[in-house]
Amino acid sequence: TVVKSAKDKRFDELEGTIRLIENAQKINDWSVINDNYDKLNRQLPVLQRDNDGKAPKMYIKTIADLETAMLEALEKQKGKKMNPIAAKGLNAMRQKIRKNNRDHEADIKAYRDSPDDFMKDDVVEAPTAPAPKKAKKALIDETIVGADDDGFTVVGAGGKATTYTPESILKHLRTIVESRGRKNTDRLEQIRTLEKLLDVAATEYQKARVLLTLVSTRFDLTSGSGNTMAQEQWKLVQQEIAALLALLEEHPYLVVIENAEDWEDDEKHPTITSEETFKIPGSIVSLVERLDDELTRVLQAVDPHTAEYVERLSDEASLYTNIVRTQLYCERLAKDEKLNFVQETANRIVMRRLEHIYFKPSQVIDILEENVWKALPASLDSSVTPRSAAGDSSALVTAICTYLYTHSEGIIRARAMLCQVYYLALHDQYYKARDMLLMSHLQETISGFDVNTQILFNRTLTQVGLCAFRAGLVYEAQNSLQDICGSQRQKELLAQGLQMQRYSQITPEQERIERQRQLPFHMHV
Structure with missing residues (x-):
């Protein structure tokens, strides 16, 4: 051996x-x-x-x-x-x-x-005497004296000083991005660092890069499956996304888009002029979708009969403003053919907007829309849902759905159709809702869609049945509701709760997935 x-x-x-x-x-x-x-x-x-x-x-x-x-x-x-x-x-x-x-x-x-x-063997050299070590205090003093006046210096554990200047921003960002997902990473410390970098950022490009990384890092705080985002962090993310959108609106030559190449040179900052479009890699739509998902997770976890639920539900107004603002941003990118903007991205954010309004009464939608357009700069407008049509919720839903029918297919198209049928049924337009549902032929193909779309189909069918009942059409109501009411799993079919069977074989993982699908209380039929 x-x-x-x-x-x-x-x-x-x-x-x-x-x-x-x-x-x-x-x-x-x-x-x-x-x-x-x-x-x-x-x-x-x-x-x-x-x-x-x-x-x-x-x-x-x-x-x-x-x-x-x-x-x-x-x-x-x-x-x-x-x-x-x-x-x-x-x-x-x-x-x-x-x-x-x-x-x-x-x-x-x-x-x-x-x-x-x-690759030949190393030549053995005589070892050199090590340089004498400096005292720790002298090292700290030297580092702080050498700090640049343009930024500021933070002395961390063990006397290690870090200087934040506009020139060092890209290096710090690279370090933070590369450490994401690793064990023992102090995410709160990373967030504090990014907030300092945002303070010293000198150019719009630097601010945009820092904001994109800061939002993603805040989301990392709740990367576990059972965690929900703290309200303070959620509001900070919402404000930072709004600040990023405002920055991009004010400086249209900067574009955050998914197909952009990353800037590789951390030593040298790019030269950007207002005459030429400069792409920054990122997806604002994905960030807004994640913000939406985080609020949904919180509402699923909070008792709906408490003041806390009402307080968190009030955050939906600022979220909806961000969704509309992101839609307007996507519309602007789609107009520039040189950017090769992916239409699917715009479809996703328009669908999110529809999913926030289709189940609400028209009066609530009108107030929500009015507040959104008040919050947005007067220079912003939409070609899909113009500012001038803000007071007509029926026209708004029709415009959004027509846009999705034209530009999308598959799941998004089917979901848009179900949302429109639900809205019509909720507002007592039974015959329109029934005819649209029958013409869609979704009854024949719904089993091939994902579970969330099947839940939306069940909700829509139930709402059509209730609409028929309100109109005194008892036979039609029975036809629509018999499949849901005849089942022992009404709550599960509508994602309004779990009904645990006595001898059910459901695993903890399946139960967790089922709970994630549940709709917040204010969306229940």
Whole structure:
């Protein structure tokens, strides 16, 4: 048996990680490469300590070859659709490699100039005497004296000082983005850092980048399945999204869009002029959808018969304003053909708007719309739902649904139709609602849709039955309601509660999913 030293074992582990990366390269699996690349960099500090502070040559060879492979993969990917998981891994690797390889530029250049000479054994050099350590207090004083007057310096644990200046914003953002999702990350500390960065941001581009990262980081506070977002954090996110939209409205040459390329150079800020559109990667629609989902989760968890429920429900007004404002932003992007704006994105936000109003009485919708247009700048208007038509809820619902019928298909189109039928039935227009439901032929195809759309279908059918009953059409009411009323699971079918059977085989995971589907109390039929 060969007994290996701890140093040899560590180098064996490094070789094993490199082999895994090389094997994944052969099958173009960038997700596996990404995971093992992180592992490789975690092994590096100990290996450098064993190697007189130098990175092992096999490590340099691997990261240099990886950069070449990444550039080739990106070139091949152009114009082709890639596996989403592999594409995510490749994009993550692009950012990590460029940042990491800057620290080893000289070694990588030496390897590329002459790979064979570089990989020869190291020449053993006489060890140099270590520099005398400075006292901790002297280090702190030196760092603080050297801080830039344009920003401000924060001294953290152990006397480590961090300076926040406009020039360092992109570096700090990169560090925060790369640490997202890792264990033992102090998210509250990240939020405090981002708030400081927002204070020192000097340009509109910097403010937009910080706001996008700040909103995403606040959402990370409630990434667990059972958590709900604190009201204070929810309101801050709502205000930050509103501030971001106001910034983009005021400076239309800045555009936050999903198909934009990330700015890679943290040392140099981009040159932006008002004559030329500059794209920032991000999705405001996704942020507003998440804000909406977080409020729904809170309303599901709170007792509906308490003052707290009413208080949280009042937040819907500011949320609805953000939804309408995001719709107007999407309309503006859709008009510019050069941006290649994805229509599906606009459909999603318009659908969210419809889902907030279809179950409300017309008087409530009219007040909600009036308050929204008062809150928005007078210069903003919509081609889909004009400001001038704000007082007519029926025309509003019709305009939104007509837009979705024209521009969408599949689930969104079906949901729009069901929402319009529900609205008509709620406002005692039985024959219109019935005819539209029959012409949609959704009764024949609804079993092929997702569970949430099936729940919406059940709600709509129930509302049509109640509308018939209010009109004195008892036979028609019975026809509409018999399927729901004849079942032992009315609450589940309408997502208005769970009915636990005595000998049910439901697992805790299934029960959790069912609870997530429940509608907040104010939406119940």
